[in-house]
Amino acid sequence: MPFTLATWNINSVRLREEIVLRLMREQAPDVLCLQECKSPVDKIPLEGFQALGYTHMVARGQKGYNGVAILSKIPMEDVSGYDYAELGHARHVAGKLANGVTIHNFYVPAGGDKPDRTINEKFGQKLDYLRDMQAGFLAEKPERAILVGDLNIAPREDDVWDHKKLLKVVSHTPIEVEALAAVQAAGDWVDVTRADIPEGKLYSWWSYRSPDWDTADKGRRLDHVWATPDIAGLASGSRVVRDVRGWEKPSDHAPVFATFDV
Template identity: 50%
Template sequence: MLRIATWNINSVRLRIDQVARFVSESGTDVLCLQEIKCLEDQFPRGAFEEMGLPYLKIGGQKGWHGVAIASRKPITEAPRLDVCREGHARCVGVVVDGVEVQNFYIPAGGDTPDRALNPKFDHKMDFYERLTAKMSGRDRQRPLVLAGDFNIAPGENDVWNHRYMSKIVSHTPLEVETLRRLQAAGGFCDVIRDQIPEPTKLASWWSYRAADFRKSNRGLRLDHLWTSPGLTPAVKPGSARIHDTVREWTQPSDHAPVTMDLEV
């Protein structure tokens, strides 16, 4: 079995103790992190060795962005997906136990959902378009996981208020359509939503602005684990989970980890 987790950690050095606690409590084998906010030589390698995840692939960037994959099992190189026109550290990939894992931190897109008026939003859409083109030509039977902070909550029950959020970047009709196009290009299964179908409300992110995130209950499901058609049958039924209790920890990330199990 292979337990894969994705987590926007919002500074890996600041929250390294929380990472160690989560890995210990969850039994994660492959951890995909976003927003590590450090360069590769600043990454706390020793701490990951101590927590039993010594195999690392790091895409670092000073102060912002940055992604990493930490694995309990040996890793080999995966195809590079250079789809960020700005050259940010937003994607890193490995192969573990024959499964290709691609970990993304897709741009948030700023505040205005207009490509002409907002370069950040245009960058987000461009990132998706390039990634969709890459996925369109792939062999769907190859075992592939797309993981990470996709910065789009697709379904009506992936946001706290569909009508309100339809005007807000992360859930606008254009973004949802763009995400669905990527999903269709590779025939991907959205594992969390597949195992916990609508109309159940789901969220993996809650703003820091709320003193009590559960009381305000304004969450979004931005963090995803997708599997290719060739891998989807290996997903263990009932294994998909959003670890929302981690959001209750002291000085947490604003995102909660998401996990699934593969029977490989």
């Protein structure tokens, strides 16, 4: 049976509960993966989500920062939540659906402002996190798996509004792009979004600093949907629901969707 999945950095699930409910009502993904929930797991507002059919959840949370959750209409079991780079952050959770597909939901560290780990500890943490992700997938090759999340890297030239201007800006620097490529290669992951939409500018994030974000369109594709080769060919319908970025009190990210016929 096909199922549709969405990934969305919500920037506080409690503050933006109403637009999560709106997305559930209007787009109705079978599985919704959220990042930057900024909430302990027991404070995630489940009542409204459950009323719309999202009766299954796996999550890792902490007060005020980070946090990842997978909300699902399909029965799901909690299979892991790794603390890559031993940061003590809630940045990964994985759930196995009743159809046998495992979903990994990641919130990779943003990396701060300066792309130099000698002066910016956060950038070093980001590189270490990616290194540990790579090592994890090399040690245990994923099968029948989907990886989603805010990976905080826009890897391709057409994943940013201006490749040359952003080469020294955190999220598009060569060292980050190379590190993400190494993670992807370690798990033989297929970039499902770009397999479906191979050409053209494509963004999922627009800065809060730009009040005319839609007109200026200085975006980056920081949010990703990957799949292992055994199911990647069963994916279709990839899209970024850009209009969500313009909803009332929005996240600075728009949700990314894909459908899997598994």
